[in-house]
Amino acid sequence: xxxxxxxxxxxxxxxxxxxxxxxxxxxxxxxxxxxxxxxxxxxxxxxxxxxxxxxxxxxxxxxxxxxxxxxxxxxxxxxxxxxxxxxxxxxxxxxxxxxxxxxxxxxxxxxxxxxxxxxxxxxxxxxxxxxxxxxxxxxxxxxxxxxxxxxxxxxxxxxxxxxxxxxxxxxxxxxxxxxxxxxxxxxxxxxxxxxxxxxxxxxxxxxxxxxxxxxxxxxxxxxxxxxxxxxxxxxxxxxxxxxxxxxxxxxxxxxxxxxxxxxxxxxxxxxxxxxxxxxxxxxxxxxxxxxxxxxxxxxxxxxxxxxxxxxxxxxxxxxxxxxxxxxxxxxxxxxxxxxxxxxxxxxxxxxxxxxxxxxx
Ligand SMILES: [Zn+2]
Numbered sequence: 001x002x003x004x005x006x007x008x009x010x011x012x013x014x015x016x017x018x019x020x021x022x023x024x025x026x027x028x029x030x031x032x033x034x035x036x037x038x039x040x041x042x043x044x045x046x047x048x049x050x051x052x053x054x055x056x057x058x059x060x061x062x063x064x065x066x067x068x069x070x071x072x073x074x075x076x077x078x079x080x081x082x083x084x085x086x087x088x089x090x091x092x093x094x095x096x097x098x099x100x101x102x103x104x105x106x107x108x109x110x111x112x113x114x115x116x117x118x119x120x121x122x123x124x125x126x127x128x129x130x131x132x133x134x135x136x137x138x139x140x141x142x143x144x145x146x147x148x149x150x151x152x153x154x155x156x157x158x159x160x161x162x163x164x165x166x167x168x169x170x171x172x173x174x175x176x177x178x179x180x181x182x183x184x185x186x187x188x189x190x191x192x193x194x195x196x197x198x199x200x201x202x203x204x205x206x207x208x209x210x211x212x213x214x215x216x217x218x219x220x221x222x223x224x225x226x227x228x229x230x231x232x233x234x235x236x237x238x239x240x241x242x243x244x245x246x247x248x249x250x251x252x253x254x255x256x257x258x259x260x261x262x263x264x265x266x267x268x269x270x271x272x273x274x275x276x277x278x279x280x281x282x283x284x285x286x287x288x289x290x291x292x293x294x295x296x297x298x299x300x301x302x303x304x305x306x307x308x309x310x311x312x313x314x315x316x317x318x319x320x321x322x323x324x325x326x327x328x329x330x331x332x333x334x335x336x337x338x339x340x341x342x343x344x345x346x347x348x349x350x351x352x353x354x355x356x357x358x359x360x
Contacts, residue, residue, distance in 0.1 A: 001173065001337035007194070010034045011187050015166045015177045018105055020074035020159040021091050024048050024213045027183070028070055031211050035190045038197035039209065045228065049212040049221040054193060056206045061352050062232035063206040066192065066343065067222055067301050068185035069215030069238065072178070073325055074161040075104060075139075077154060084143035086115065090134055091159060092216030095325050097131035102327065104139065106160035110153030115139040115160065164327035173333045174258070180329040185237035185319060186211045188336055192343045205232075205350045215301055222301035226308035233274055233313045233356050235346075236302040237339065239331070240265075240292060240318035254292050256320050258331070261288030261338040265316035269297050269306045273356040274315045281345040288338050290320070313356035317342070 003011065010030070019027035028050040032042045039052035050070065073092035080086050090096070101119035105112050118140050122128050143149045166177040175184070189209045196203065208229050212221035215238075226234065243250055244257040256263050261282075264275060282289040297303040298316045306314040319339060322330040 001333040003333070007191060010190070012166055014187065015179065015183055018074070018107065018161045019070055019072050019179070019183070020076075020107075020161050021071040021214050021216045023107060023159055024070040028211060031070070031186055031190060035193050035209060038190075038193035045224060047213050047221060047224065049210065049225045051208050051210040051225065051229070052193065054196065054203065054207040054209070056204055056352070057202040058204070058352060061205050062354070063208055063229065064347070064350070065208045065210055065226065065229055065231035065234040065305070066189045067210040067212055067225075067234060067236045067305060068189050069182040069213070069221070069301060070186060070211040071213050071216050071221075072161055072181070072183065073216050074159055076159045077106070077139075077156050079156065080146045080149050080154070082146050084141065084145050084149055085118070086139040086141065086149060086154070087135065088137055088139060093325050096134050096137060098326055099137055100132060103163040104160040105163050106154060106158050108153035108158050109155065113141065113152045113154055114163065115141045162327040169330070174330055175333060176328050176330050178327045178329060180321060180331050181239040181324055182215065182237070184331055184336065185239070188237055188319070188339050188343070191340045192347070195340060195344050196347065199344075201344070201348060203347050203350060204352050205347070205354075207347060212301060219301045219304040223304035223308065226305045226312060230309065231312055234302075234305045235274070235278075235343070236298075236300050236305055236314060236316045238300040238316065238318055239321035239324060239329075241324060242320040242322045245322050256290055256292055258320050258322065259334050260290050260320070261335060262342060263290040263292050263318040263320055265292055265294055265298050265302070265318065267294035267296070267298065269294070269302050270315040271306070271313035271356055273358070274313045277349065277356070278315065278317065278342065278346055281349055282342055285341065285345045287342045287345065289342060292318070311357075
């Protein structure tokens with residue numbers, strides 16, 4: 001995939017903008033500004049879930065919601081010790097095993113403050129081969145007292161994310177960054193809006209492009225927004241584990257690869273009629289797509305979307321990702337392109353009479 005200059009700039013900017021769960025608004029404003037020229041309305045709700053609406057060609061049409069989540073994992077300050085070291089709480093599923101020896105950007109009262117997670121040298125560390133407990137972690141702000149830390153504008157509850165920004169790996173098509181989960185899917189929904197606009201496509205359904213908050217702590221923003229929007233169908237875009245790096249048993253985790261397209265989830269939460277139409281759109285347009293299965297719910301926003309009110313035909317289209325919830329999350333831009341093209345093809349295929357629910 002070759003990104004346009006404008007898209008590439010937006011992607012870099014939104015990846016460089018921290019959005020720890022509960023503090024998503026800086027990134028939300030960037031996203032809303034980018035998608036605005038390609039859509040008819042932009043809004044956000046009380047907790048910051050942000051959405052843009054593209055109206056259907058005719059009034060009275062059904063609504064499709066495309067959802068990605070805006071928030072990312074991180075840490076929040078739990079306790080500032082008298083000696084100036086700071087203990088943290090995990091925000092979402094941060095991996096403590098890789099949390100030492102990192103740089104973290106905290107959002108303090110007076111702006112950004114950089115801290116480092118201490119890493120006692122291997123030579124003098126007890127249990128040097130064991131992962132630390134969360135409460136063993138500490139952040140060093142270069143301060144010798146609690147007062148010094150507080151004078152930087154830091155207080156209990158302030159949140160931070162790793163400093164690691166975007167990197168195209170050796171000029172190839174693999175993008176590395178923290179928070180590709182799920183910022184890259186918010187990029188996909190925005191690029192779908194742009195593609196529809198540039199190709200002069202006015203869909204037969206209303207399209208709601210949603211960037212919801214607080215997924216990493218229980219898919220909360222998506223539940224609020226689905227309740228509000230009342231869509232007739234929804235596609236949730238999130239990341240899934242690519243299993244093509246060493247040490248992963250495909251018999252246990254399935255076979256999902258970078259560069260082979262988006263990954264459609266097959267399971268009870270993912271409506272078979274919607275899945276069938278997505279598979280048809282992929283087949284008819286020669287767009288690569290993979291499959292994975294989930295025996296129960298999906299672990300994504302789909303779990304909240306599909307059971308909203310009386311039930312919403314929904315499914316999960318995932319972007320394959322290596323090293324999820326680490327500072328080196330890795331995705332392939334060809335998969336980003338495949339997801340964009342698949343969603344555009346699916347939207348083009350919609351007619352006002354379509355109804356994905358089951359009938360007797
Ligand atoms: Zn996610």
